[in-house]
Amino acid sequence: MSLAERPAVHDWMNDFDVLEPAFTADPGPRYAEIRSNEPVARTERWGGAWMPTRYDDVVTVAYDVERFSSRDVGVLPFVGLERESDRPPASPPITSDPPDHTWHRRLILPYFSPKAVERYEVFTRELCRELMTAITAEGRHHADAAVEYAQQIPPRVIAEIIGVPREDTDRFVEWTRAVLENGALQPEARLVARKEMLTYFFGLLDSRKKERRDDITSFLLDQEVDGQPLRDGHIVGTITLLLIAGIDTTWSSIGSALLHLATHPEDRRRLVAEPELLPTAVEEFLRAYSPVTMARIATADVELGGRTIHSGDRVLLTFPAANRDPEHFERPDEVLIDRAHNRHVAFGVGIHRCAGSNLARMEMQVAIGEWLSALADFELDPHGELTFAGGQVRGPRNLPVTY
Numbered sequence: 007m008s009l010a011e012r013p014a015v016h017d018w019m020n021d022f023d024v025l026e027p028a029f030t031a032d033p034g035p036r037y038a039e040i041r042s043n044e045p046v047a048r049t050e051r052w053g054g055a056w057m058p059t060r061y062d063d064v065v066t067v068a069y070d071v072e073r074f075s076s077r078d079v080g081v082l083p084f085v086g087l088e089r090e091s092d093r094p095p096a097s098p099p100i101t102s103d104p105p106d107h108t109w110h111r112r113l114i115l116p117y118f119s120p121k122a123v124e125r126y127e128v129f130t131r132e133l134c135r136e137l138m139t140a141i142t143a144e145g146r147h148h149a150d151a152a153v154e155y156a157q158q159i160p161p162r163v164i165a166e167i168i169g170v171p172r173e174d175t176d177r178f179v180e181w182t183r184a185v186l187e188n189g190a191l192q193p194e195a196r197l198v199a200r201k202e203m204l205t206y207f208f209g210l211l212d213s214r215k216k217e218r219r220d221d222i223t224s225f226l227l228d229q230e231v232d233g234q235p236l237r238d239g240h241i242v243g244t245i246t247l248l249l250i251a252g253i254d255t256t257w258s259s260i261g262s263a264l265l266h267l268a269t270h271p272e273d274r275r276r277l278v279a280e281p282e283l284l285p286t287a288v289e290e291f292l293r294a295y296s297p298v299t300m301a302r303i304a305t306a307d308v309e310l311g312g313r314t315i316h317s318g319d320r321v322l323l324t325f326p327a328a329n330r331d332p333e334h335f336e337r338p339d340e341v342l343i344d345r346a347h348n349r350h351v352a353f354g355v356g357i358h359r360c361a362g363s364n365l366a367r368m369e370m371q372v373a374i375g376e377w378l379s380a381l382a383d384f385e386l387d388p389h390g391e392l393t394f395a396g397g398q399v400r401g402p403r404n405l406p407v408t409y
């Protein structure tokens with residue numbers, strides 16, 4: 007089904023469409039409508055799914071790992087990939103359930119501790135400065151803040167962590183977009199991208215087997231579980247997860263923050279005048295413009311918000327809706343860059359809570375800080391086209407600004 011062929015949505019409570027363009031551009035009003043009418047919405051589109059919109063319901067599903075499995079966390083099903091060999095390989099720890107999840111996750115955590123992330127801050131800052139030098143070059147007054155800036159940062163940082171050459175990062179962006187962003191509409195392209203990605207990473211593994219380097223690929227090759235080294239498939243599954251989980255998410259968050267600042271001059275001026283507010287502002291951007299929705303598969307019949315979810319049903323973990331729930335956040339639809347109480351769930355909650363949150367926060371703070379230091383005065387270009395990606399990860403993909 008193409009985007010153009012889909013029938014319009016008339017009933018968001020019983021026929022929602024996560025890829026509807028107006029919803030992708032600004033989902034907040036729809037979440038509010040659903041929450042106050044039928045807080046757990048249903049659709050038969052895209053293979054069928056439930057969408058809880060209340061904070062408490064989302065958190066309940068995330069914590070209930072017994073009755074909601076992570077074996078398929080995709081918001082959109084793998085249409086056209088019916089053959090077993092075409093199915094995506096496991097991506098531990100995100101697709102792992104207990105008890106294996108514990109050791110799958112423990113293996114990667116050392117690489118994402120606050121201390122470990124400090125190592126990448128200098129690199130990230132230099133990269134942002136380089137990008138801003140190009141954007142603010144003599145005579146330039148227009149840029150695409152998503153394509154030329156937000157999109158350039160996370161792939162290069164993650165390439166550094168995984169240990170692959172910088173020049174390969176454009177291919178990462180293509181793979182990630184094909185797998186995550188366009189995959190539901192172009193399943194064949196998704197398959198091709200995934201095969202290329204797996205071939206690339208099995209090749210990387212072979213080269214690290216011959217010679218270790220200071221990167222997470224080499225680190226995982228040296229780990230043992232019950233006296234046995236990890237399977238190659240496990241390592242490659244984890245590496246591809248880091249790539250996919252680390253790129254679109256952070257790029258979307260940086261883009262959404264820059265879009266907010268391009269359209270809210272008072273917040274922009276305040277952040278320039280009070281840079282110490284940046285960490286608080288970043289949490290508020292994460293809350294208000296949460297990019298990530300995940301999914302679970304019910305393993306039993308479960309009552310949620312007055313609806314009966316059946317075993318085998320897909321349930322969306324709508325973290326962006328939870329973060330706008332008025333039961334948990336005052337003035338939820340306003341962006342308050344000095345919001346003091348902000349227990350948002352943009353990074354998820356429970357055993358699968360984002361393993362890369364320290365890295366993501368660092369990248370956001372450095373990226374927004376460096377942009378504002380180099381270019382304090384900018385606004386949305388009324389002649390350019392603002393575009394968004396949605397579904398699993400929502401955020402601007404073209405963000406034309408003028409200065």
Ligand code: HEM
Pocket residue numbers: 068076079099100101111164247248249251252253255256259296297298300301323325351352353354355357358359360361362363365366
């Ligand atoms: C602003 C950026 C990011 C956001 C909003 C975000 C959000 C999330 C969310 C909501 C989950 C929970 C998934 C679930 O419950 O099924 C998650 C898991 C995960 N994220 Fe992130 N993420 C971001 C950046 C990153 C980065 C930079 C990395 C590292 C490269 C990363 C690595 C992971 C991993 C490995 C998991 C799986 C953890 C587990 O299953 O135990 N994320 N992320």
